[in-house]
Amino acid sequence: MISSYAGSDDAAVATAGARAGAEVVRALYGRRLDRIxxxxxxxxxxxxxxxxRAILRVLRAARPDDAVLGEEGGRQxxxxAARQWLVDPLCGTLNYAVGNMLVAVNVALRDGAAAVADPFSGEVFCTDGETAWLRRDGVDDAPLAPSPATRLVDVNLDPPFPSAPGFRAVDLLAHPEFAERFRPRVVSTTLALAWVAAGRRAAYVTDGGDLSGSVHFAAGIALCRAAGCVVTGIDGAPTGEAGRGLVVAADADTHGLLMSMMRGRS
Known part of the structure; x- marks a missing residue:
């Protein structure tokens, strides 16, 4: 079955890889697992x-000449190689290990197609780099449509905090205007980025360095860009080598509000 992906486009390969990883994550859920x-x-x-390993089998069969950077296996x-895939096979390991189902499987071709799979809902969020869509049960495709309507903003509170004391995510939550405009959520997985692209979250904020080439964030960033979200660093600058962290918002107004609060705190 893996060989059938060989002639597919990159979005189909990313989707197949994410689904293969999600099947493993779902199958092993609830078992007593060794920790590394x-x-x-x-x-x-x-x-x-x-x-x-399941994702790599798909990528090797479909794109044998491409390089891979995996969260667990490193560079292969x-x-x-002219092209590189970025693989995070289980984003939200801490959640998963304690029986929490808020996890994601991320597969992205650098500067290209990407897919984020939710192992437990059966949903796969996909992009070919230009458009973005949601696939349910492997068959139903619906365009991703960002929206600020939920007013829910996911804020990553996990350390380290490289921008402190100038910026601390927890300070954003304490901003008086934040409580007036938004409601915070903390899910500890980059599945939240896919939710921004799908209109289930108004925004996502995290500190950090350049996340555009991260195995954790590349797939989610690609989805959000293709869906039409506003994507910048925490300083408002474009993501890239000089960027810091990530602010992804459903629209320009939401992004502007968050940036004004963050600048006000710093």
Whole structure:
């Protein structure tokens, strides 16, 4: 079955990879899994490793000449490969390990197609780099439509905090105008980025360095851009090598409000 993806477009390959990883994550959910210590309180599980292997099988069969950067396996493939896939097989490992289903499987071609799979809803959020859509149960496609209507803003509160003291995400939540305009959510997985693209969240905010090439964030950023969201760093500058963190909003008004609050706190 894997070989059938070989002639597919990149969006189909990304979708197939994300679905393959999601099947592993779903199958191993609730089991007692070995943990692999990464230091500083972080760890991977057997599900992370096996899901990445399943994704790699799809990518190798469909795109054997491409390189891959995996969260667990690191860089693989030719160093001079023209194309690179970014794979986060289980975003939300801490959630998953304690029986929380808020996780995502992220597969992205750098500067190209991407897919984010929710292993437990059966949804896959997909983009070919130009348009973005939601696939349910492998068959139904619906365009992703960002909207600020929910007023829900996901804020990543996980350390480290590289921009402190100038910017702390927790300070944004304490801003008086934030409470008037929005309601906070903290899901601890980049599935929240897909929710912004789909209109289920008004915005997402996280600190950090350049996240555009991160295995954790690349797929979600690609989805949001293709869906028409406003995507910048926490300083309002375009994401990239000089960027810091991420502010993704459903529309320009929401983005502007958040930026004014963040600048006010700093």
């Amino acid at each position: 210590d990464k230091g500083a309180g972080d760890f991977a599980t057997t599900a992370d490793v096996e899901a990445e 493939g030719a160093a001079d």
